[in-house]
Amino acid sequence: MAYQKYLSSIYASFNLQETVHHYKERNSSIQVTLLDSKRAFDTVDHIGLKIKINDLGIDGNLWKLLDHMYRDLKSCVRCNNVTSRFFSLERGVRQGSALSAKLYLIYINDLIDILSTSGKGAVMLDLNVGCPVQADDIALISPTFSGMQCMIDICYNYSVKWKFEFSPSKSQVLIFSKRTETYRDLKLNTDIIPVCNSVKHVGIILDARFNSTERTLAACRTIRSVCMSIIRMGVHPSLLNPITCSKIIVQLCYSKGLYGCKLWNNLTKHELLLLERTHRYVCKYVQGLPRLTRTDKCTSLLGWIPIESIININKLLFFGRLCNMPSKHLPKNVLMSRLLVYYHKCTENNFGFVNDVIQIMQKYDLVGHIEKLISTSYFPKQKQWKSIVKNRVYEYEENILKQHLDSDNDFEYFKHIHNSIEPHRAWTILRQYPSLNFQAKFIISLCALVRPSEPDAELLLCHKCGFSMATQLCTF
Known part of the structure; x- marks a missing residue:
């Protein structure tokens, strides 16, 4: 599934999870076995690899090149400037080589074919979805124990024949x-x-009871810990513009903490609250604001949207990549099958990615794109779809913010100072004039803390000036 154009590890998890949800909707049991290959890339037999390459019909100069690359290989170990004697290498593909992953896929390709044609794996309508594989991460899916045991035996016999091993304990x-x-x-x-209740598949936590709390807590811990590590390395609001800090932190923290969020579904209100608290904590820290600062002001001052909307954007963009994928790839066919099942109401209940994405599209008024996809097979190109999604999500959040500003008395002055989801002028001006760092932070602190219900709220900025605080902050 990985190391190929259009494909990555997330698609292997997508195939697996949608297959499980397909059976869950039908109240059927299903088993998933994750086989661990011992030192997968290091145990590829050179003679066996050449046989596989030859079976593919590769000949001529390319065959000579590959044959020469893995003929009479020798290596040694160097430690403390002491070099061992050279020894022969008869197994393993070259570490770090761009070609190594492709050669490994060739080496195990026949195993995937045997599993697919065995008739023992899971099916989704007319699709064989019994063995989603990501390089050396082999997953087997079967609705019966006898079928699963047969698939495991196929893998074991293949490993014996081609001289590699699976680890039963792992x-x-x-x-x-x-x-x-x-x-x-x-x-x-x-x-x-x-047998386990919770495992990691290609870096994504899967739970046999469909309990995602552990996964959410892990995401919160990762975002906080990575954020603190980056700040300790010097990416600190006292040294850098908060806009720059936020871009670095979002790129590093959120990409790691929210890995796999494209496939998160049915998040509970408690889980969303945990994620949102972490999101707001980071937002305050980036701007150097106190922990008890009102959070709904902090996010808009930095131009951030809620973390739920960030996750929704990731899901919609992933959906766009699936829709723009060539039809020969299994993930595209799985997606279309799940869409047809949903729209033809083949089951009473719907779970999984497709059900989640449709609800998100209804929220942002994007359902027309799915209906057009089903009826005409047309879907916007990825770049166009990205623009559509971000514009619609930010438009939705802008409307929510305006409703909030109008309905809450605490925002009586704030809405005259800052009423949109974009970085405050104090932060943007600081880019051009870094020497105004203290003044910019002072202005942001006032914006986030002042409430008209407080005594003498009009006089907090300047007790001698006749202008209102809102006027002074707006003219900064």
């Missing part, structure tokens, strides 16, 4: 079922594969 089984029944042990040769 492999894991997930059982998605509402029924209370006795489950049989699944074995890799003679070793029992452990």
